[in-house]
Amino acid sequence: MGKFVITLRKNGEFQFNLKATNGQVILTSEGYTTKPACLNGIESVKKNAPIEARFEIKEAKNGKPFFNLKASNGQVIGSSQMYASERTMKMGIASVMKNAPEAPVVEELD
DSSP, X not given: OOEEEEEEOTTSOEEEEEEOTTSOEEEEOOOBSSHHHHXXXXXXXXHHTTOGGGEEEEEOTTSOEEEEEEOTXXXXXXXXXXXXXXXXXXXXXXXXXXXXXXXXXXXXXX
């Protein structure tokens, strides 16, 4: 099972990564000023991840595909890494859809 890992950025903001069972990061959040706001972001990911229509497929300037997960209000709540191909990016979306809803939350704030 995957997990959400909350970390503290150098600028003091909280951020979460959703990691797959193999430990690979499959979704990264924006920075949050408070831990409760970060936890709300995680809850939003858990709620929206099972809905395929919430995933927005994008292409970076270098041509590599990636995706954003959006909340019902259209706000981006997480972004993926850049992928080598559209096929591997779609596997990333499937992994977020599968892992996020039941993933536990772990804090690594050191």
